[in-house]
Amino acid sequence: MARSDQTQTAVLGALSIMPMSGYALREEIKNTLGHFWSESFGQIYPALAELQREGLVRRQDDVSGRSSPYDITAAGTARLLELLSEPPQHNKPRNGVLLRLFFGRQLGPAACRRLILEARVQAEQQLASMTAARAELAGGELGANIPYALITITAGEHSARATISWATDALAILADAEHAPAASSDTPGGTPATPPATSPAIVPAAAT
Amino acid sequence: MARSDQTQTAVLGALSIMPMSGYALREEIKNTLGHFWSESFGQIYPALAELQREGLVRRQDDVSGRSSPYDITAAGTARLLELLSEPPQHNKPRNGVLLRLFFGRQLGPAACRRLILEARVQAEQQLASMTAARAELAGGELGANIPYALITITAGEHSARATISWATDALAILADAEHAPAASSDTPGGTPATPPATSPAIVPAAAT
DNA sequence: CGCTACATGTAAGGTGTTACATGATTCC
DNA sequence: GGAATCATGTAACACCTTACATGTAGCG
Numbered sequence: 217m218a219r220s221d222q223t224q225t226a227v228l229g230a231l232s233i234m235p236m237s238g239y240a241l242r243e244e245i246k247n248t249l250g251h252f253w254s255e256s257f258g259q260i261y262p263a264l265a266e267l268q269r270e271g272l273v274r275r276q277d278d279v280s281g282r283s284s285p286y287d288i289t290a291a292g293t294a295r296l297l298e299l300l301s302e303p304p305q306h307n308k309p310r311n312g313v314l315l316r317l318f319f320g321r322q323l324g325p326a327a328c329r330r331l332i333l334e335a336r337v338q339a340e341q342q343l344a345s346m347t348a349a350r351a352e353l354a355g356g357e358l359g360a361n362i363p364y365a366l367i368t369i370t371a372g373e374h375s376a377r378a379t380i381s382w383a384t385d386a387l388a389i390l391a392d393a394e395h396a397p398a399a400s401s402d403t404p405g406g407t408p409a410t411p412p413a414t415s416p417a418i419v420p421a422a423a424t
Numbered sequence: 425m426a427r428s429d430q431t432q433t434a435v436l437g438a439l440s441i442m443p444m445s446g447y448a449l450r451e452e453i454k455n456t457l458g459h460f461w462s463e464s465f466g467q468i469y470p471a472l473a474e475l476q477r478e479g480l481v482r483r484q485d486d487v488s489g490r491s492s493p494y495d496i497t498a499a500g501t502a503r504l505l506e507l508l509s510e511p512p513q514h515n516k517p518r519n520g521v522l523l524r525l526f527f528g529r530q531l532g533p534a535a536c537r538r539l540i541l542e543a544r545v546q547a548e549q550q551l552a553s554m555t556a557a558r559a560e561l562a563g564g565e566l567g568a569n570i571p572y573a574l575i576t577i578t579a580g581e582h583s584a585r586a587t588i589s590w591a592t593d594a595l596a597i598l599a600d601a602e603h604a605p606a607a608s609s610d611t612p613g614g615t616p617a618t619p620p621a622t623s624p625a626i627v628p629a630a631a632t
Numbered sequence: 633c634g635c636t637a638c639a640t641g642t643a644a645g646g647t648g649t650t651a652c653a654t655g656a657t658t659c660c
Numbered sequence: 661g662g663a664a665t666c667a668t669g670t671a672a673c674a675c676c677t678t679a680c681a682t683g684t685a686g687c688g
Contacts, residue, residue, distance in 0.1 A: 222518070223675095229527035239639050249526060252519040256677055261641055293530070300531045304520030304539070308648085310430070311460040312512030314579055318457060319437035320572035322501070323508045328572075331512070363601035364528035364536070367594045371522055374593070378586035385582070386575045393571035431648090447667045464649060469669055516676085 221299055223263045226255055228288060228296040231273060233361055235285040238264050248349075248365070251342065251372045267292065317386070325390055332386045339379035346372040429507055431463055431471045436496060436504040439481060441569055443493040446472050456557075456573075459550065459580045475500065525594070533598055540594045547587035554580040 226249065230241055238260050245255050264286060267273040272292035276284045288296070313335050320328040350369050358365055434457065438449055446468050453463050472494060475481040480500035484492045496504070521543050528536040558577050566573055 222520070222523070225527075226523060229523070229530070232527065232530055237639065238641090239637095249523070250517075252517050252522040252526075254516040254518065257641080258643095258677060259675085265641090296527070297530055300524050300527055301535065304524055306520055307515075307518050308462040309458075309460050310462065310515050311579075312430070312514060314460040314576045315430075315434060315437070315457070316508050316512055318460075318569075318572055318576050319433075319440065319504070319508055320575070321569050322437070322440055322505055327509065328575075332575075361526075361529050363597050364526055366597050367528070367536075367540075368522045368526050370593050370597065371519075371590050374586040374590040375583070378582040382579050382582040385578050389571050389574050389578065445667065446669090447665095451666095465669080466649060466671095467647085473669090 221302075222305075223255055223259045224267065225296065225299040226253060227260060227263050227267065228272065228292055228299065231286055231288040232293060232296055234357055235276065235287040237285050240285070249368075251346070252368060270295075320390075325394055328390055329387065332383050332390070336380055336383035339376045339383070343373060343376035343380070346376060429510075430513075431467045432475065433504070433507040434461060434463055435468060435471050435475065436480065436500055436507065439494055439496040440501060440504055442565055443484065443495040445493050448493070457576075459554070460576060478503075528598075533602055536598055537595065540591050540598070544588055544591035547584045547591070551581060551584035551588070554584060 226245060227241060230236065230244055230249075236244060238257070241264075242255065242257060242260055245253060245260075264273065268275070268286075270291075272289055272295050273286050274289055276287050313331055316323060316331055317328055346369050349372075350366070353362055353365060353369070356362075434453060435449060438444065438452055438457075444452060446465075449472075450463065450465060450468055453461060453468075472481065476483070476494075478499075480497055480503050481494050482497055484495050521539055524531060524539055525536055554577050557580075558574070561570055561573060561577070564570075
């Protein structure tokens with residue numbers, strides 16, 4: 217049981233804040249937890265079905281089945297507390313951008329620069345959306361959950377800012393490498409090698 | 425084809441730096457890419473088999489099968505470039521710590537504080553290991569790949585530092601919430617509840 | 633009347649992990 | 661000789677996404 221249940225945790229948690237339909241659950245998870253969590257329909261509906269079987273969740277209008285929201289039960293709240301108390305299992309990291317950059321010598325400096333700039337743009341967007349989320353907090357239905365939401369929003373902001381300032385450093389490292397290429401070594405075959413006679417002017421995006 | 429191939433990318437990339445056995449591949453991936461990538465044996469061996477079938481990789485001592493390292497071929501290098509050129513597919517985020525903190529009202533402030541402190545400890549360890557990795561860089565076999573490795577190490581450092589400073593902010597938010605709990609709402613059943621007493625003030629989080 | 637959003641589900645398929653099975657080599 | 665490490669693989673399972681299938685409700 218303790219194996220995954222991560223979906224159950226997210227679903228029960230969301231329902232602990234307010235009753236919702238499966239559809240709304242997915243929307244909420246996407247909008248509110250989006251920057252650190254995700255679930256798809258293919259997981260939410262089976263999870264809801266199982267939770268209902270176990271009596272951790274019920275539909276308010278149980279008989280008619282007519283689009284009534286799911287509601288967490290007392291047993292469900294207890295289970296949620298259990299799940300939340302388990303040690304967090306951290307994901308295997310898989311960062312496609314860093315993977316590509318690590319093998320950047322094969323890819324060439326120009327493509328690397330593009331990857332970094334793209335990552336920076338995304339981080340800036342994330343930062344903006346975190347700021348927006350922070351503004352919306354007061355108007356929302358979160359009540360006493362607000363400080364906890366704020367903690368996650370702050371995490372998103374720190375993470376986005378870290379990416380932005382990393383991008384600056386990374387561009388500088390790339391530029392240095394091009395000006396003073398490591399003495400040894402063949403340039404790898406077939407790649408769009410750096411042209412001779414460069415005048416790159418790397419756009420180092422202002423001071424640190 | 426463009427679907428996953430992420431494992432192929434990592435394997436070919438690693439072999440583009442130096443020939444290795446499957447076992448060594450896993451070690452290298454764990455040690456060197458560990459902070460942003462991971463692969464398990466169950467993926468590496470099948471991937472190697474397929475790459476060999478496709479002629480992208482070969483064993484230097486093909487006949488005897490005697491623990492000779494795998495070696496990337498010219499075709500393999502070309503394929504690697506292709507794979508690296510594909511747009512990076514970012515993972516669905518799944519941060520167990522933030523999930524637990526978001527539903528922190530159910531979990532209680534004490535447990536939340538523990539989670540944050542634990543995350544900070546891990547980030548400090550990561551930061552230390554990044555520093556160590558940076559020191560080892562010069563001594564390693566990476567050659568012209570050094571600047572690229574440096575870019576990923578820098579990413580790890582920024583990320584770790586972001587987590588550390590987030591932890592500070594998060595603890596402050598938690599403390600504020602306990603001093604001035606949000607006005608409305610029932611405290612959830614069973615949890616180590618926050619005391620009553622009101623004063624809305626949403627805590628706009630300390631200076632950046 | 634058709635488009636969009638709400639709503640619920642399933643089936644197929646890909647991805648990735650774990651545990652098991654096996655054996656060689658090296659070092660103490 | 662026994663332990664640790666190197667080395668290779670597989671099979672079962674868990675997880676998750678995608679695409680499909682279906683239907684309702686409201687609105688312009």
